[in-house]
Amino acid sequence: MNAPGGFTARSAGPRLRAWARGRWAVPAAAGTLVLASFAASALAGHGWWSDALMVSAAVVAGAPVAVAAWRALTARSIGIDLLVAVAAVGAILVRNFWEAAAVTFLFAVGHALESATLDRTRAALAELVAVLPDAAVVLRDGRQVEVTAADVAAGETVLVKNGAKVPVDGTILRGVGAVDESSVTGESIPAEKVAGDAMFAGTIVTAGLLQVTATGVGEDTTLARIIHRVEEAQDARARAQGFMERFSAWYTPAVIVLAVAVGVLTRDVLLALTLLVVACPGALVISIPVSVVAGIGRAARDGVLVKGGEFLETVARVDAVALDKTGTLTEGRPRLTDVVVLDPAADEDDVLLTAARVEAGSEHPLARAVVDAAAESGHVVVGLPEHTEPVPGRGVLAVLDGVPVAVGNLALLAGRDVVGAGRAAAVMAERAAAGRTPMVVTRGDAVLGVVAVADQVRPDAASMVSRLRAVGVRRIVVLTGDVDPVARAVAAETGVDEVRSGLLPEEKLAAVRDLQREGYTVAMVGDGVNDAPALAAADVGVAMGAAGTRVAIETADVALLGDDLLKVPHAVSLARRTVRTMRQNIVIALVTVAALLTGILVGGVTMAVGMLVHEASVLVVVVNAMRLARRPRSAAAVPGGQDRAARSMRTSASRTTISPPAR
The missing domain is CATH 2.70.150.10 (Calcium-transporting ATPase, cytoplasmic transduction domain A)
Structure with a gap:
């Protein structure tokens, strides 16, 4: 019959085998043998059987350590396992069986706890896998x-x-x-x-x-x-981690030499063995990787992919941010804002439909906004102009119903005697000053009117800029290919006081290089298309809206999976918290070793006490790093926490506004 809860003798076997292969099997077995030794001593007095049980505990807990030490030696590496193995063997040889069992048992418990807590820091990856x-x-x-x-x-x-x-x-x-x-x-x-x-x-x-x-x-x-990228990122080493590993490669052999020297000079073997245990750099070695894993995991859960520990450290040093305008500070979807009639014989519909018919044959990004506005007003644009001639950097020339027409900027009128050009220039200057992109519409040899389009500034752009300053970014610059009045209007609305406009992609790259030459660590935030050279040149390239973009996920230093701009300051803040945690962990590790060494010199620190304090320091380091994995409590600390709640109360659709014709 089945036991209550569905447990059967048949199912017990696989569960026991799984437990025996788990992280707690060795500590449990060694701990049981230690307790048995104490019990034997208490019941029958100290004898060979209690010593045999204690040595058995040391062997059970120390065997995996010895195997790991041997493998490291065959790979020409001297690590913590070797220090513990040598200390345990030495304690047995001097017949201090309790010290040998205590050191190996505590090391096994510490290793199991370290493994368990490290697994918890990888919870972001586990959550992503569970979502599949x-x-x-x-x-x-x-x-x-x-x-x-x-x-x-x-x-x-x-x-x-x-x-x-x-x-x-x-x-x-x-x-x-x-x-x-x-x-x-x-x-x-x-x-x-x-x-x-x-x-x-x-x-x-x-x-x-x-x-x-x-x-x-x-x-x-x-x-x-995303899962693949997080796996790679959590395994990627930070620069500080590489330094710690190189330091450990020299430090560990130095400790062995020091312990041998102390043993020879003092003729106290137990003191030398205690020195080996106390000087283990375990907390120091793990202080950085556990922080990197936790920080990258937290970022992934917040929709921010960081390429690796090295880039996390670089983000923490960012003190200048260069921002693309179109598609980054703005939504990247221009909409028609104005239709101004300048020909007394025309009306709004005439100006809008003429512009839409011309733009129907254009590949310019602003053309779609004019065509869509005409459709929303009930004008169906069918077919293409009889003739279309794009003029790069100026606009479009076309022929409609046998009449030459044009849509573009004032440069398109250069060299032509067009009636009303002066008035059109004044209207266009006024619209440009308001942050819109104006285009003159001509028919024949006269100006028909002016249409203007504008890209809507993202609702969270101003908050993003203020938060960047709050987390310590000293310089924020808008880099855009748009005209200066439009760029400055967007910058003023978002709180940015430095603008470089009219830039080609290679000029954006040069602007980033200029900031770097001035000593700044630069993050470039863009959509990854025309910003590619600047993104590559920056110390950190941040790609916006990368969720559906394979290239951005695979190549960007930092990829924001959504279009939430507040994730930019959040990424900087999280990176700085991560680096701060790394430094705290290094201090904890070094202070612990220094305190234990002092305790040995003063007296009172035994091998078992040293290992207990050492393993406690490892756990403190891991737990400190795990704080990074927690979501900040305040809504304001979460990317878009308050702003998203506010935005959800607004309507997502915005209507195109058509200004009344100029009189």
């Missing part, structure tokens, strides 16, 4: 078929119901819903999704029923790439 979906519902031949997520083929339609995990990366084919994307972007508020929007594997549909066309499956999903 197992199953998917696919529409095949009109039927719903449940398959494993890995068996979904690209191009298939996946049905995702309310409460289900999205099993693939894809695009919504049909349906409207809300999706919790916190596992990918760190954004806690569910995002509203409609047909055409992107979806990521591992996110959860909290409302609605969605049909998703699969574009990425299995290892090709954004979440899988």
Whole structure:
């Protein structure tokens, strides 16, 4: 019969074998033997059997240590395991069996606790892996078929119901819903999704029923790439960690030589062995990697991917931030803001429709804003102009219904005798000063009117700038290819007081180099397209909105998976906390060793006490680093904590405003 709770004798075997292979098996066995030795001494007096039990405890706990020490020696490395093994063997040889058992038992317990707490610092990776979906519902031949997520083929339609995990990366084919994307972007508020929007594997549909066309499956999903990146980042060494490992490579042999010298001079073997135990640099060696793992893990859970410990240290030193304007400080989606009529025979519809018909044949980024505004006003733009001639840096020349027309900046009118050019220049200057990009519209040899577009500043841009200053960034610069009045209007709205406008990609790179020559550690924040040279040249390249971008996830020093600008100051703050924790851990380790060495010289620190204090220092270092893995308590400390809550109360749609015609 089955025992209560479903436990059976048959199931006990695998569980016991699993426990025997676990981290606590050796400490438990050694501890049991130590207790048995004490019990034997108490019941029958001290004898060979109690000594045999104590030696057995030392052998059980020390065998893994000796094996690790031998492997390190064969690899020409001298580590902590060798110090403990030598100390234990020496204690046995001088018949101090309790010291040998105590040292190896405490070292085994410390190793098990260290392993357990280190696993906890990798909780971010474990959480991401747990988010990976197992199953998917696919529409095949009109039927719903449940398959494993890995068996979904690209191009298939996946049905995702309310409460289900999205099993693939894809695009919504049909349906409207809300999706919790916190596992990918760190954004806690569910995002509203409609047909055409992107979806990521591992996110959860909290409302609605969605049909998703699969574009990425299995290892090709954004979440899988994020997990791979976090794995690599947590294993990557920080510069300080490399220094500590080189220091340990010299320090450990030096301790052995010192212990031998002390033993020869004092003829006190136990003192020399105690010195070996006390001088173990365990806490020192682990002080940095455990902090890096915890810091990178916390960042990943907040939607910030850091390439590795070295880059985390660099982010902590950042004191200058260069910001791209379009797509970074602004939303990157220009909208029409003004239609100004300058021809008495025309009206707003005439100006807007003419501009839209010309821009329908243009590849300029601002063209879409004009065409979309015409469509929203009820004007359907069909077909292309009879002739289109783009003029780089100026605008577009075209022929509509046999009449020459043009849309562009004032430079487009140079050398032409156009009626109303002076008035158009005044209107365009006024709109540019307001932070908009104006374009003159001409028909024949007269100005028809002026249209202006503007890219909306992100709601959290100003807060991001103020928080960067609060975390210690001394210089913030906007680098943009846009015209100076527009750039300065955006900078004024966001609180940035330094602007470099009209820059080509190579000029942005030069601007970053200038900051570096002035002694700044520079972070460049951009969308990763035309900012690529500057991102590569900066000390830290930060890519915005990288969740669906394979290249950004794989190559950026820091990748912000969402479009939340507040993650930029959060990343700097977290990096500085991580480096501060590293330094605290180094101090803890060094003070502990110094105190123990003093205790040996003064007297009173035995081998067992030394190992106990040493292992306690290791745990203090690990626990101190684990504080990084906790989410800050205050909403303001979380990326977008208060700002996102405020934004969720606003409507996401913004209407295009058409100004009345000038009189």
